[in-house]
Amino acid sequence: MAGVLLIIIGVLLMAPSAAATAAVCGNGSNYTANGTYQSNLAFLAATLPINASSSPQLFATATAGQAPNMVYALALCRGDITNVTACSACVADSFQYAQQMCPFHKGAAVYYDDCLLGFSGNNILAPSNNITQDNSTLFQYWNQQTIAGDPALVTADVRELLTQTAQEAAGTARRFATTFMDASSSAIPTLYSLAQCTPDLSAADCLACLQRIIGLVNATTSVRVGGRILLLRCNIRFEAFMFYYGQPMKRITPSSIAPAPPVPAPTTNKRLGSRPWVITLFVAPPLAVVAFCFIFYCRWRRRRYRKGKVRLGEKRTNNLQGGDELDWEMEAELSEFSVFDFHQIVEATSNFSEENKLGEGGFGPVYKGQFPEGTEIAVKRLASHSGQGFVEFKNEVQLIAKLQHSNLVRLLGCCSQGEEKILVYEYLPNKSLDFFIFDETRKALLDWNKRLAIIEGIAEGLLYLHKHSRLRVIHRDLKPSNILLDNEMNPKISDFGLAKIFSSNNIEGTTTTRVVGTYGYMAPEYASGGLFSIKSDVFSFGVIILEILSGKRNSGSHQCGDFINLLGYAWQLWDEGRWTELVDASLVPKSYSTEMTRCINIALLCVQENAADRPTMLDAVAMLSSKTKILEEPKHPPYFNLRVGNEEASTATKSCSINDMAISVTARR
DSSP, rough: OOOOOEEOOOHHHHHTTEEEEEEEEESSSOOOOTHHHHHHHHHHHHHHHHHHHHHHSSSSEEEESSSSEEEEEEEEEOOOOOOHHHHHHHHHHHHHHHHHHHHHHHEEEEEEEEEEEEEESSSOOOOTTTGGOOOOOOOOOSOOOBBOOHHHHHHHHHHHEEEEEEHHHHHTTTOEEEEEOTTTTTSOOEEEEEEOOTTSSOOOHHHHHHHHHHHOOOGGGGGGGGGEEOOOEEEEEESSOSSSSSSOOOOOOTSSSOOOOOOOOOOOOOHHHHHHHHHHHHHHHHHHHHHHHHHHHHHHEEEEEEEESSSSSSSSOOOOOOTOOOOOOGGGGGOEEOOOHHHHHHHHHHTTTTGGGGEESSEEEEEEEEEESEEEEEEEEEETTOSHHHHHHHHHHHHHHTOOTTBBBBEEEEETTTTTEEEEOOOOTBBBTTTHOOOOOGGGGOOOOHHHHHHHHHHHHHHIOOOHHHHHEEEEEEOOOGEETTTTOOOOEEEOTOEOOTTTTTTTTTEEEEEEEEETSSSSHHHHEEEEHHHHHHHHHHHHHHHHHHHSSOOOOOOTTTBHHHHHHHHHHTTTTTTGGOOOOTTTTTGGGHHHHHHHHHHHTOSSGGGSSSSOOOHHHHHHHHHOOOOOOOOTTTTTTTBBBBSSSSSHHHHHTTOOEEEEEEEOO
């Protein structure tokens, strides 16, 4: 936006936040209608409002296209805006206003009361080295009314107000501050001020930018009742009324006010002071009324809370049909649990569009969604053909909503309406572990340190489930597709539809006639006899370690040597001292040989045939965290002698090596 500027003034009076203050159009080159630059600008107009409103700092930058049609843009909402929908709408309106007031201009800066927007064909995103001298996006507006009083004193007070507001803003992480100057003892009226910089500026650059525009306040403009000076990277405003939301962050004392004299001690009314019962007579009844109202309010709030309150959505529903009724009293115990209306979920997922579909499991499809205020979600929708039903749905709601750990996925709420059974989770952008370790291209993104951190995170999550949670839980379906990854590739265990609560006194395990889970990760005693315990999860954990190390699934006759599964192949290589052949080719075994051998050893201990020989998760975490702890030699795992073409192996046993096949069978006695 360098060069000669054309300033187009929108609404110059103190308009509501929906109206634009001004647009500053770059008078450089223009783009052609329906060309590449315009399509790139349209893309930013669709994405930047959402990015800005969903950012904790209400600030976003973006680029679109390639040179010479690349567009650079930034958007910033005012720091006191708490309604993210209003922020998004303001940025979207700014794009439309720029198109109206600066048609076909490659660059423009638009200033609204609640937000600002800038875009250009030049790189405006990197903070400029000459930011204190940049006037290319400058706009000023001053109220026509003036402040009565000595101009010198008024100027001093206004400058003091703006200078301290700038210092406050530069000193905060968000580069935003609001202040006021109390005029109770001054010649000027009470003034309110606001200063803000884009959060990507350093404190020094922010202060320099603000000081630059404060320097434009002269003897003529300083006596105005209000005004604002705006640049794309910083702005300041003061008014004789409180124009921002919330209370001022700091009070500024006018330099023209002398220190206030000491406040004299209050005199005692002799007529009332000699009669304390008179004071009691007048004061006690109002206090009693206040206390009664407070108690009534607290009890009303408690009853309302127990009925359930939607925390992330705008409405809640209880319109369940038939016997599909959740225990809604549970909701009162869960501080972050919500019950959503079905129409909210439909709107958030664009009616479960294919574009928003993240994947599909035994429960049903999973969709990405976004609530109007910007919260991204993952929506798990029970499929009509799913072997899991309302029992599993309710089980997952009751379990995971009460579990809080950094390595467990967070359940935000649920929805149950007619045939629809839906779980709403936090959205994790990196999908699941299997998306990376079994893909030839993506697995290279996981170096050894990241893989080890994932192994340790899964172990910590399982230890919490088995020992430290409010409910002792056996997961029963632990596998890479149920390990989700956040922005920093931290693992979070998900999918608790098959989980079971167990007693801490029940060490031997429990037998079920209904064996459910996924072949390839099921412990042999559970797959064949229905016996499950915490050692069942330990077995699954061992399989996952081997898969993370090797990049191979625990199945397939052509990728595990002569064995039909990874367990036998890993055991053979370990037993023959050829463990490096097990490690994924994208890793460098020599650099981390000690850590890798320990992980293989721990994995083989976890997948031992006899459950009693397997460690607990407490033992596994201790072995992973200690480099000096001496590890036991593992025994051979189950199925280790099942080789390709071995006709003696039973069909039932072979099937246990097949991954990704969710099963639900009734064991015969």
